[in-house]
Structure formats: structure tokens, C-alpha cells
Amino acid sequence: MIPLKQMELIRMGLRSLVVYPMRTVLTMLGVVFGVGSVIAMLALGAGAERELLEEIGRLGIQNIIINSVKPEEPDNASQRRNWISSYGITFKDHRQIVDTIPGIEKALPVHVSKKTVWRGSKRVEATLYAVTPEHLDMFQLNTSIGRNLTHLDDEKLSRVCVVRSGLLKELGIYQDPIGFPLNIDKETYYIVGVLEEDSFLGYARKALSVDAKSSEIYVPYSSSLRRHGTRSITRRSGSSEATDVELNQVVISVTDLDQVLLTARMLGSLLERNHPEKDYELVVPLEVLSQRQKTQQVFNIALVAIASISLLVGGIGIANIMLATVTERTKEIGVRRALGARRGHIIAQFLTETTTISTIGGAIGVLMGIGLVKVLTFFTGWSAAITLSSVVLSLSISMAVGIISGIYPARRAAGLDPIAALRHG
Amino acid sequence: MNAPIISLQGVHKYYGDHEPRLHVLRGIDLDVAEGEYVSITGTSGSGKSTLLNLLGCLDNTSEGAYLLAGKDVSCYSDDDLSKIRNEDIGFIFQSFNLIPQLTVFENVQVPLLYGSRSIADTTDLCYQVIEAVGLSERIEHRPTQLSGGECQRVAIARALINDPVLLLADEPTGNLDTSTGEEVLSLIENLHRQGRSVVMITHDPDVADRAQRRVDLRDGVIVEAGAS
Numbered sequence: 215m216i217p218l219k220q221m222e223l224i225r226m227g228l229r230s231l232v233v234y235p236m237r238t239v240l241t242m243l244g245v246v247f248g249v250g251s252v253i254a255m256l257a258l259g260a261g262a263e264r265e266l267l268e269e270i271g272r273l274g275i276q277n278i279i280i281n282s283v284k285p286e287e288p289d290n291a292s293q294r295r296n297w298i299s300s301y302g303i304t305f306k307d308h309r310q311i312v313d314t315i316p317g318i319e320k321a322l323p324v325h326v327s328k329k330t331v332w333r334g335s336k337r338v339e340a341t342l343y344a345v346t347p348e349h350l351d352m353f354q355l356n357t358s359i360g361r362n363l364t365h366l367d368d369e370k371l372s373r374v375c376v377v378r379s380g381l382l383k384e385l386g387i388y389q390d391p392i393g394f395p396l397n398i399d400k401e402t403y404y405i406v407g408v409l410e411e412d413s414f415l416g417y418a419r420k421a422l423s424v425d426a427k428s429s430e431i432y433v434p435y436s437s438s439l440r441r442h443g444t445r446s447i448t449r450r451s452g453s454s455e456a457t458d459v460e461l462n463q464v465v466i467s468v469t470d471l472d473q474v475l476l477t478a479r480m481l482g483s484l485l486e487r488n489h490p491e492k493d494y495e496l497v498v499p500l501e502v503l504s505q506r507q508k509t510q511q512v513f514n515i516a517l518v519a520i521a522s523i524s525l526l527v528g529g530i531g532i533a534n535i536m537l538a539t540v541t542e543r544t545k546e547i548g549v550r551r552a553l554g555a556r557r558g559h560i561i562a563q564f565l566t567e568t569t570t571i572s573t574i575g576g577a578i579g580v581l582m583g584i585g586l587v588k589v590l591t592f593f594t595g596w597s598a599a600i601t602l603s604s605v606v607l608s609l610s611i612s613m614a615v616g617i618i619s620g621i622y623p624a625r626r627a628a629g630l631d632p633i634a635a636l637r638h639g
Numbered sequence: 640m641n642a643p644i645i646s647l648q649g650v651h652k653y654y655g656d657h658e659p660r661l662h663v664l665r666g667i668d669l670d671v672a673e674g675e676y677v678s679i680t681g682t683s684g685s686g687k688s689t690l691l692n693l694l695g696c697l698d699n700t701s702e703g704a705y706l707l708a709g710k711d712v713s714c715y716s717d718d719d720l721s722k723i724r725n726e727d728i729g730f731i732f733q734s735f736n737l738i739p740q741l742t743v744f745e746n747v748q749v750p751l752l753y754g755s756r757s758i759a760d761t762t763d764l765c766y767q768v769i770e771a772v773g774l775s776e777r778i779e780h781r782p783t784q785l786s787g788g789e790c791q792r793v794a795i796a797r798a799l800i801n802d803p804v805l806l807l808a809d810e811p812t813g814n815l816d817t818s819t820g821e822e823v824l825s826l827i828e829n830l831h832r833q834g835r836s837v838v839m840i841t842h843d844p845d846v847a848d849r850a851q852r853r854v855d856l857r858d859g860v861i862v863e864a865g866a867s
Contacts, residue, residue, distance in 0.1 A: 219751075222758050226745055233740040549736040552697060553797070554725020554753040556718045633697050636736070 227563045228570055230543070238571060241535040244528025245575030245615060246582060249608045251521040253583025253600065254590065256607075259514035261591075261598035266506050272418045273499040274352060278466040278478050279421055280485065282459050285493040298445070301493040302459040307485065311466065315480050317473045322346045324463035325438060327446035331431070332397040333385045340381060340429040342398065344438030349465065350376070353422070355432070360392045360407030367406075368434040371441070376407040381429035396431070401441050403433060421497045422463070474500045522611075528575070529615040532568050536623035540564070540630075547627050548635025557628040564627050568620030569613055576612025580605055642709070644804055644836045645671035645694065650703035650713075652689050652859075663689045665859040667703070671838060673804075676831040678839045678847040681856035688809075690856065691840045695728055695807050696720045708804045725753050729798025731827070733810035735790040737782040737797075743769065744778045747797045754801055761800075768796040772826065788819030795826060806830060808839040812846060824849065 231238045273279065282302025305323075312321050325344040330337055347363045349355075356362070357376060367374050375396065382391050394405045409432075447456045466481070468474045478498045485494055540547070547560055555563075587598045652664040663686045671677050681687040692698040693705060696712055697720070705713040712723055724730075737746045747765050751758060769775055772792040782790055791811060798806055808827060812820030824846065831837045839850060847853050855863040 218758050222748070223752050226741055226749070226752070229740045229745075545736070546738055549732075549738060550749065550753075551721070552695065552724060552730050552736070553750045554721050554801075556721040556753065558718075559753055633692050636697075636732075 223559075223563070224566050224570075227566045230539075231567060231570065237535065241532055242571050242575035242578070244531035245525065245572045245612050246528075246579040248521070248525030248528040248615075249576045249579025249612050250582035250586060251524055252518060252608050252611070253580055253604060254586045254598075255517040255521045256514070256604035257583070257587045257598040257600045258590070258596060259510065259517055260601050260604065261596060263507065263510050263514075264599050265597040266503070266510060269418050270499050270503045270506065272353065273421055273497075274467070275500040275503060276468050276471055276474060277352070277499060278468065278474065278481060279497040279499070280464045280466070280481065281421075281495045281497065282462050283493055283495050284457070285491050298456045298458050300458040301491070303461040303464055303485075303494055304488075305460050307488055308461055308464055310484060310488070311464065311481065315477060315484065317469050317477055318466055319469045320348060320352075320465070320467040322349050322352070322465040322467075323435060323461050324349065324465065325435065325444065325459070326462040327438075327442065329399050329431075329442075329446075331381070331385070331429075333387065336385055338381065338384045338429060340398075340431050342438065342442075343430055343432045344435045344442075345432055346435045350432060352465065352467065356410050357407035358410045360405070362407055363432060363434050368436045371437045372434060373401060373403045373437060373441070374406045374434065375403040376409060376432040377405055378430050379408050379411055381431065382408065384429060398431070398433075399442055403431075421499070421502075471500075474498065525611060525615060529572070529619040532571055532616065533619035533622060536564060536568055536620060537626065539567075540623050540627045543627075544630060544635045544638040547630055548632050548638060551630075551632035552636060560628040561624040564624035565617060565620040568623070569616035572612045572616030572619070573609065576609050576615075579612065580608055583608070642673060643670040643706070644673045644675070644708055645669065645838070646704075646706040647693075648704045648706070650693065650700045650705060652686075652693065652698070652701045663859050664693070664700075667859075667861060669854065669861065671805075671836060673836055674831075674834050676828070676837045676839075676851045677854060678841055678850035678852070679854045679856060680841055680844065680847045682842065684858075685856045686859040687840050687842075687856050691807065691809050694805075694838060695730060696723045721753070725750055726801055727804045729795075729801070729803040729806045731791070731794050731798050731806065731808040731811045733813040735782070735787070735794045735814070737790055737793055739782050742779050742781060743774060743785070743793050746782065746793055747800055750797060750801050764800065768799045769793075771799070772796045786819070787815050788822055791815065791819075791823045792826065795823070795830075799830070804836060806835050806837045808837065810841055810843075811839065812841075812843070820846075 280303055284299070285301055308321060308323055312318065323346065327342050327344075329340055329342045331340045345363070347365055347368060350362050358379075360376070363374065363376055366372075377391075385396075387394055391405045391408055395402045396405065444460050445456055445458045466477070468477045475498070478496060478501065482496055485496065550560065584600055587600060590596060591598045647667050647669040650664055650667040651662070653660040653662040655661055667690065679687055679690060689698070693700055696707070696715070699715070700713045703713065704711050707723065707727060712720065715723065738749065741749070744765060747769055748758070751761050766775070769778060772795050774789060774792055774796065777785060777789065782793070785793065806827070811823055811827065815823060827837060827839070828849070839846070841847050853863070854861055
């Protein structure tokens with residue numbers, strides 16, 4: 215009974231919106247664009263955050279990665295004479311980490327070296343990753359053809375390798391690659407698996423020191439260590455440079471997520487003691503993630519704040535038009551008052567109108583925002599995610615904008631003296 | 640005669656809080672009996688609009704009492720006056736005052752929206768009052784699609800919808816030509832014959848003389864009151 219009357223009041227109140235469609239649409243536009251941009255900004259923000267999560271999450275937030283870093287070379291000749299530069303994490307470090315730091319599930323050693331791969335007369339510069347079998351699983355490096363490296367390969371020092379399909383193309387291998395021999399540094403390795411075509415994104419690539427341009431070849435850690443040692447010689451235009459790095463990387467997996475930061479601190483102090491020359495870097499994905507998320511959130515807030523300004527302008531637009539409408543409809547207000555409308559009824563009528571305008575505008579804005587996001591992601595390749603919460607948020611904000619922008623005009627209308635209003639126009 | 644439906648007792652109305660105040664009504668005593676048809680005349684500035692506003696509960700008296708159907712409404716609040724206007728008074732205006740964006744049917748419904756009765760229960764009533772003023776064919780029309788006489792009949796239907804104790808007409812024929820004015824007047828007189836109390840404000844002596852009783856207002860006082 216009561217709701218029907220409210221419905222009827224709303225229906226008749228909204229009649230004026232239908233009677234002047236152009237004005238209604240123009241009034242709505244501000245909110246449409248405001249909500250549209252808020253939706254788009256939130257979506258881009260959420261997309262960036264999701265990308266961040268994918269990128270860094272791929273490293274495993276329970277992991278800590280230690281990389282060997284070539285220290286700044288003092289630029290004088292006497293140091294240069296020693297042509298083998300030796301730096302980075304040592305086997306001793308690895309042993310100490312495993313022995314002394316609690317809560318570590320795995321500490322996987324990785325040795326990285328640049329090698330020249332031959333197939334007949336074709337040569338390709340590749341990066342040889344000497345890894346333990348767990349390494350490939352940890353970073354979801356799955357083979358699309360063949361098999362992964364196994365513990366047996368490691369124990370038997372097998373000369374087997376897992377490669378990227380890009381390398382096969384470069385070497386011109388188009389037939390079944392399984393069992394194909396590759397000559398790497400005077401040794402012959404046989405391909406046992408080809409990795410899925412999927413590489414690490416931005417930050418993850420940097421953190422794992424995976425070079426996007428060169429081809430990766432994964433070989434069993436022990437095989438590589440036994441056959442190639444830890445020295446690696448890079449030749450470039452006449453001069454050659456030799457490095458001796460025992461471990462290029464150690465990937466540490468912490469048992470308990472809560473202990474990651476603590477473990478990182480312990481690792482930090484252990485390495486600091488062993489390496490005063492700072493020839494290592496400690497990458498804590500969890501820490502990086504939370505830092506980047508914080509930055510992203512600040513950025514998101516700034517974006518949404520800017521977008522909200524247009525929403526504010528939209529609200530001012532509604533208030534402005536409604537104020538003009540009050541003057542225009544003074545007579546109608548007087549008539550309604552004479553027929554028994556209380557002040558509250560008049561306020562409700564105007565608030566209904568503004569809220570309807572802003573809510574419909576908000577809904578159109580949501581659609582427009584979604585469209586905008588689709589267009590933007592299509593043309594720029596940015597990542598975006600429209601979340602339900604952003605839609606709900608924008609709709610509630612636009613509703614609130616309607617109410618707030620309606621309050622002043624509505625009170626003005628209700629405050630009119632019915633006698634004066636009746637005599638108006 | 641029956642008990643008065645309207646009783647004004649020593650009513651004064653002035654505007655402004657400080658002297659010199661604009662003293663518009665200077666002591667009005669007026670009774671209108673139930674079922675009576677009274678016309679109020681006066682030149683402009685005589686205070687008849689102010690009297691109409693008081694009778695229509697659009698304004699409060701400055702001094703004196705106004706009893707409408709036995710209730711002293713002279714000290715009612717704004718919301719209470721709204722309720723009285725809604726339930727007890729049927730307004731008929733010179734310029735019809737229909738709401739342009741609503742249809743005939745919806746215009747008649749407007750007072751129901753602000754009252755306590757449910758919309759669903761009163762749909763038939765709307766059809767009845769519209770039929771009573773002879774506009775059944777025009778239910779879905781907008782005021783702009785109607786003639787002046789038709790508009791005024793819609794307004795009369797609207798005035799009747801809440802079955803008020805008093806019909807208050809303010810120059811109901813002022814915006815109409817003679818023949819349509821005649822139609823509207825006979826419609827109002829018909830309603831009077833059916834037992835409605837009617838108070839009509841007019842400046843036209845011919846129209847005023849058709850009432851049972853004529854009240855002349857001059858400079859805020861009643862100078863002549865008698866059966867016509």
C-alpha cells in the first residue's frame with residue numbers, strides 16, 4: 215500500500231525528466247563522464263596491480279633469491295692484470311645458509327654461464343642454466359615436449375638439456391628435437407625436453423637474471439659443474455674476459471610465509487659478513503611486491519581522485535540545473551503545496567529526480583567506462599580489470615552525488631512560500 | 640441552518656513585524672454554514688486574496704480564530720495545514736493550475752499522493768470524478784491538449800477527489816469566455832445542489848450574485864453581507 219504510493223510519487227516525479235529529455239541527458243552527462251573515468255581508472259589500477267602480482271608472484275612470494283653481482287671494478291691497470299675476475303656467492307655461503315639458517319625448505323643453487331652452442335656450422339650464443347630439478351618446478355617451467363630434468367640426470371651427471379623452442383628455430387632444428395645432440399663447449403648434450411613458450415615478465419626476468427634475448431638452456435646442475443667448472447670465458451671483439459663465479463644464484467624457499475622477511479634479514483647479515491664488497495643482491499619478492507603494491511595504491515588513489523573531480527563537476531552540474539528547475543517550476547511547487555504536499559514531499563520529489571538522474575547517469579557511466587577500458591586495452595595492450603567492487607563503488611558514489619547535489623535545490627523548493635509560489639508566473 | 644463549516648472570529652491579518660505594518664484584514668467575522676454557497680467580492684486591494692489564502696489554510700491569521708469544520712486551524716503548523724488542505728479543502732484556481740507534464744488522470748490523482756489513502760483503492764474514484772465532470776474521453780490527455788473549460792473541469796475533479804468539506808474557488812471563470820464560464824459555474828452550482836459547501840472569490844458582480852449569499856469586502860472589512 216505505502217510502497218505503491220511511493221512508486222506513484224516517484225513515477226509522476228520522474229515525468230518531468232521524460233518531458234524534457236534533452237535537459238535530462240545534458241544534466242546526466244557530467245555524472246556519465248565522471249563515473250566512466252572513475253571506472254576506467256579503477257580498472258587500469260586493478261589491472262596494473264594484477265599484472266604486478268602475476269609478475270612478482272611468479273617468483274614465489276615464499277622465495278628469496280640471492281644473485282651474484284659483479285662488483286664495481288676499480289678503474290686502474292694494476293687490478294686489471296688479474297684477468298680472471300672472481301666474485302659472488304660461494305659454495306661455502308650456500309653450505310652456511312643451509313646449515314645455519316632455520317626455516318629454509320630448499321636452497322637451490324644455480325650456475326649461469328654464456329656458452330656457444332654449435333649444430334654443424336650453425337652457432338648460437340646461449341645462456342646455460344645449471345639448475346637442480348626442483349628449480350624448473352619452482353618457477354613453473356614446464357616442458358611442452360619431452361620431459362623435465364630429473365634427480366637421476368643430476369646424479370648420473372647426464373649430458374641432457376631442456377631448451378626453449380626459440381633456440382631450436384635459431385639452430386634450424388625443425389624435426390623432432392627429442393634426443394637431438396647439441397654441442398656446448400666441447401661437450402655434447404642431448405635435448406630431452408622443450409619448454410613451453412612462456413617467458414618471465416619484466417621484474418621477474420630481472421630478478422632471475424634471465425636474459426630475454428639470449429636462448430636459455432637448462433642442464434643438470436651437477437653435470438655442468440663437473441664438466442665445465444665454475445669459470446666462464448666471454449669473448450668479445452678481440453679481448454676475452456674470464457669470470458669465476460661459484461654460484462650465480464641461490465633460490466631459497468622458506469617454509470613459513472610469516473618467516474620470509476625474518477629469514478631475509480638473517481640471510482642479509484650472513485652475506486654481509488662474508489661479502490663486505492657487496493658482490494651479491496638479495497631479492498625478496500614478498501617485499502618487492504608489498505612495496506610495489508604500496509606505490510601502485512598511491513598511484514591508484516591519485517588516479518581516482520583526479521577522476522572524482524569530474525564526478526564532482528557532474529554533481530555541481532546537477533545542482534545547477536535543478537536550481538534552475540526550481541525557479542522554473544515554482545508554480546508547480548505552489549500547486550502541489552496547495553493540494554496538500556508537505557515540505558517533505560517536495561524535498562523527496564526533487565531528491566528523487568536528482569538521484570534518478572545521477573544513478574542512471576552512473577549506470578551509463580559504468581557501461582561507458584567498461585567500453586573505454588576495452589578500447590584502451592585493445593589499442594595499448596595495458597592490462598585492466600573491472601572489478602565488481604569498483605562498479606558498486608561508482609554506482610553508490612553517483613547515487614550519493616544525486617542526493618547531495620539535490621539537497622540544496624530541494625530545500626529551496628520546499629522553503630518556498632506556497633502563496634508566493636502559486637502567484638508566480 | 641446546520642453548524643457552520645467555516646467560522647472566522649475577529650480575524651486580523653497584517654504583514655511585517657514592525658510598525659507601520661501592512662494591515663490587510665481588520666477584524667473579519669464570517670460564518671459559512673454547511674452546504675452553503677457564498678461569494679466574496681471586492682476590488683483589488685480589498686483583502687480578498689488574503690482572505691482566500693486564510694480560508695484555504697495557505698496562511699495563518701495574525702489575530703483571531705479560524706474554525707474549519709470545528710477545528711481551530713489558526714495555530715496549525717505547516718505540516719498540519721498541508722494535511723488540512725489535502726483532506727478538507729478543494730481548490731479551484733483562476734488559471735487552473737494543472738501540472739503540465741501529467742495526464743488528466745494523474746492530475747486528478749495528485750492530492751491522493753499526499754494523503755493517507757492508498758492509490759490502488761482510489762482508482763475507481765478517480766474515474767468517477769472524471770466522469771462527473773464529463774472528461775472520461777480525455778483521461779490520457781495532457782493539459783496542453785485541452786481547452787480552458789476542460790482544464791477547469793479537470794481542476795474541479797481534482798478538487799473533489801478527497802471529498803473535501805469546502806470547495807474554494809478563486810475567480811473560477813476569470814480565464815474563460817462567457818459560455819465556458821457558464822458551463823463551469825453550472826457545474827459548481829450542481830455540486831452545491833448535491834450538498835457541497837462552496838466559497839467563491841470573484842470580482843464579477845454577475846457571478847457573485849448567483850451565490851446564495853454575497854459578502855463584500857472593502858479595505859479589509861466586510862461592508863455588506865446578505866442573501867442575494
